[in-house]
Amino acid sequence: DAGVTQSPTHLIKTRGQHVTLRCSPISGHKSVSWYQQVLGQGPQFIFQYYEKEERGRGNFPDRFSARQFPNYSSELNVNALLLGDSALYLCASSLAFPGPYEQYFGPGTRLTVT
Amino acid sequence: AQTVTQSQPEMSVQEAETVTLSCTYDTSESDYYLFWYKQPPSRQMILVIRQEAYKQQNATENRFSVNFQKAAKSFSLKISDSQLGDAAMYFCACYYNQGGKLIFGQGTELSVKP
Numbered sequence: 001d002a003g004v005t006q007s008p009t010h011l012i013k014t015r016g017q018h019v020t021l022r023c024s025p026i027s028g029h030k031s032v033s034w035y036q037q038v039l040g041q042g043p044q045f046i047f048q049y050y051e052k053e054e055r056g057r058g059n060f061p062d063r064f065s066a067r068q069f070p071n072y073s074s075e076l077n078v079n080a081l082l083l084g085d086s087a088l089y090l091c092a093s094s095l096a097f098p099g100p101y102e103q104y105f106g107p108g109t110r111l112t113v114t
Numbered sequence: 115a116q117t118v119t120q121s122q123p124e125m126s127v128q129e130a131e132t133v134t135l136s137c138t139y140d141t142s143e144s145d146y147y148l149f150w151y152k153q154p155p156s157r158q159m160i161l162v163i164r165q166e167a168y169k170q171q172n173a174t175e176n177r178f179s180v181n182f183q184k185a186a187k188s189f190s191l192k193i194s195d196s197q198l199g200d201a202a203m204y205f206c207a208c209y210y211n212q213g214g215k216l217i218f219g220q221g222t223e224l225s226v227k228p
Contacts, residue, residue, distance in 0.1 A: 033214065042118075042205050042218030043159075056214040088157065098211045100147035100166070105159035 002027070004093050004106035012112045013081050021076040021109045025093030031055075032074040033103060034066055035090040043090055049074055050097035078111075086113045116141045118208050120219035127196045128227050134181075135191045135222045137206030147209045148182065149216070150191045154202040162204070165189065193224075201226045 005024045013019050025032050031050040035043035048056035049068035063079045072093075078085055088110050092103035117140045127133035139148070150162040165173045165182050173180050177197075181190045193200055206219040 031214070033216070035216075035218075042207075042220050043216075045215040045217065048214040050214070058215060090159065092159075092216075097214050100164070100209045100211070102161055102164070103216060104161075105151075108157050 004091055004104055006089075006091050006106040006109050008109060009107070010110045010112075012114060014114055015081055015083060017081050018077065018079050019081060019111060021078075021089050021091075021111070023074045023076070023091030023093075023106060025072050025074070025091075026104055029093035029095055029104070030072050031094045031097045031101070032068055032072065033092045033094070034074070034076045035092065036060070037088040037090055037108070039087070046076070048097065055097055081113045083113050086111060116143070116208065116210060116215075116217050118206055118217050118219040120206055120222050122222045123220070124223045124225070126225045126227060127193070127200075129196055129198060131196055132192060132194045133196055133224065135193075135204050135206075135224065137189045137191070137219055139187050139189065139206070139208045139217075141187070141208065141210070143210055143212065145211050148180075148189045149207045149209065150178070150180070150189075151205045151207060151218075152200075152202045153205060153221075159205075163191065196226050198226050198228060200224060 033048040034046040037043040045058040047066045052068045068074045088108045091106045094101040148165040163175045177194045
C-alpha cells in the first residue's frame with residue numbers, strides 16, 4: 001500500500017504570493033494533519049481535519065487555511081507569503097479522530113520563499 | 115502551556131553501545147500519549163515507539179525502550195545495540211486528544227560512530 005504522498009516535493013515562491021500544498025492520506029485513513037518544520041526545529045502543529053471538518057488548529061495566522069475533500073485528501077493554502085514561511089511542510093494521516101491513532105507522515109514539501 | 119523539551123541537541127554513540135535520549139514535557143491534561151519519532155536525512159518522519167500515559171509499564175519495541183516517569187513528566191528513549199542506521203534526528207512528542215495536536219520537542223541529533 002502507498003504511504004502518505006505530498007506534492008510538490010519542492011517549491012520556490014516570492015513574498016506576497018499564494019501557495020497550495022497537497023496531501024493524499026494512506027488508503028482507509030480519514031484524518032489528516034499539517035505541520036510546519038522550520039530548519040533545525042521540531043514540527044509545529046497547524047491543522048487537523050477529520051471527515052472534512054477542522055478538528056484542531058495551532059497558533060498560525062489566518063493566512064494559513066486548509067480543507068479536506070470527500071476522498072480525504074487535503075490542501076494547505078498559505079496567502080501573502082512571508083520569508084518566515086520558508087519551511088518543510090509535513091502532512092500526516094491517521095485512521096480516525098479522536099484518539100491517539102498513529103500518525104503516518106509524508107515526505108514533506110520544502111517551501112522556499114524569496 | 116503544553117511544552118515538550120529535549121535538552122540534548124546532539125548525542126553520539128559507538129556502534130553496538132547503548133544511548134539514552136532525554137525528554138520532559140509539561141501539561142495539565144490527563145488524557146495524553148507520548149511518542150518518539152525518528153527523522154533521517156531523507157526527512158521522512160518515522161514512529162519509533164509510543165507510550166500511553168495511563169499505562170505504568172514502559173513500552174518496548176525491539177532495541178528501543180522508554181523510561182516513563184509520569185510524576186516527573188519524563189520520557190526518555192533508550193537505544194540498545196546501536197546501529198549505523200539509527201543515526202538521525204529524534205523527536206519526542208506528546209499527543210493531546212483535545213484538538214488532536216501532536217506537540218514536538220526541538221529534537222536530538224544522534225550520530226553513530228563505527
